[in-house]
Amino acid sequence: MSGEESAEAAREGSPLGAGTRPLRLGTRKSLMAMTQSQQVADALTARTGHAVELVGVTTQGDVSKALLAQIGGTGVFVNALRDRVLSGEVDFAVHSLKDLPTSESPGIALAATPLRDDPRDALCGPAKLADLPRGARIGTGSARRAAQLRAMRPDLEIVPIRGNADTRLRKVADGEVDAVVLAYAGLKRIRRLDAVAEVFEADQMLPAPGQGALALECRADRADLRALLETVDDPATRRAVTAERTVLAVLEGGCSAPVGAYSVEFDERLHLTATVVSYDGSRQLRLSASGHPDDAERLGRDLANRLLAQGADQLIGERD
Numbered sequence: 001m002s003g004e005e006s007a008e009a010a011r012e013g014s015p016l017g018a019g020t021r022p023l024r025l026g027t028r029k030s031l032m033a034m035t036q037s038q039q040v041a042d043a044l045t046a047r048t049g050h051a052v053e054l055v056g057v058t059t060q061g062d063v064s065k066a067l068l069a070q071i072g073g074t075g076v077f078v079n080a081l082r083d084r085v086l087s088g089e090v091d092f093a094v095h096s097l098k099d100l101p102t103s104e105s106p107g108i109a110l111a112a113t114p115l116r117d118d119p120r121d122a123l124c125g126p127a128k129l130a131d132l133p134r135g136a137r138i139g140t141g142s143a144r145r146a147a148q149l150r151a152m153r154p155d156l157e158i159v160p161i162r163g164n165a166d167t168r169l170r171k172v173a174d175g176e177v178d179a180v181v182l183a184y185a186g187l188k189r190i191r192r193l194d195a196v197a198e199v200f201e202a203d204q205m206l207p208a209p210g211q212g213a214l215a216l217e218c219r220a221d222r223a224d225l226r227a228l229l230e231t232v233d234d235p236a237t238r239r240a241v242t243a244e245r246t247v248l249a250v251l252e253g254g255c256s257a258p259v260g261a262y263s264v265e266f267d268e269r270l271h272l273t274a275t276v277v278s279y280d281g282s283r284q285l286r287l288s289a290s291g292h293p294d295d296a297e298r299l300g301r302d303l304a305n306r307l308l309a310q311g312a313d314q315l316i317g318e319r320d
């Protein structure tokens, strides 16, 4: 049997039919994105026998030096990949779930949310937060992280920075800032856990909705492909991130609003905690609730409405 024929045979019974080319996975080109995309590719191949090839896409968010909020929020990372999915240039895209805008995108389906990695934030620098000197300079471009840092340590100076995780860690090494806060999951993917001085528990800093989770998106009209991608879906992860993202959607904060949310399932209940913090960190609302795992959206909506009833909208409106 020729190589081609055996490859053909291996694909027999695949939902995409015989003679299929490798699946094309659209991804950002950063080390973090390529690493997480390769993990998804390997998992898909292991479960379905399908070859998957990575297609690196440069997005506006990767090339612009402007602060993210000024060029339309983290959605810029996502839109370029969605365009490639819709045009058929790639079969599906892998995103960091926390970068997805909360609004639905016409023609695009969230086909799978694989098992979530560690959702927590980590401080990278010479010492734990409590041991940093008065007035220490902490680099972050995230209003959520800045506000929660100020709530713990009002003396800190927050320095707005951006760039990928490696660039930010270099700013610590170069002395431009004393420390930075980054997602633990991302640091793990780029093998830089050595830089971590402290991992924040949820009672110190609530992560961004969806942090640590990935999203596989494809065209909504490709039922065969959706079924294939679903083989790497983790339903408990999907329920948790649905609850978290519904909080954000209802609060309409968008990516720059100081909103944190974390949900996890245990004892057959879905538990959700969410916070809204004023930009200066001086005022903080924080509520928790739990519900049936099948009611993730309602759980998120109800908690967001309780936050609004306690004045969350006013906190969001204050920028200093």
Ligand SMILES: NCc1[nH]cc(CCC(=O)O)c1CC(=O)O
Pocket (backbone or CB within 6 Å): 074, 096, 097, 098, 099, 165, 181, 182, 183, 184, 185, 186, 210, 211, 212, 213, 214
């Ligand atoms: N906005 C950038 C981004 N998108 C996802 C992650 C981390 C990995 C994740 O949450 O899955 C990061 C970097 C960071 O926040 O440190």
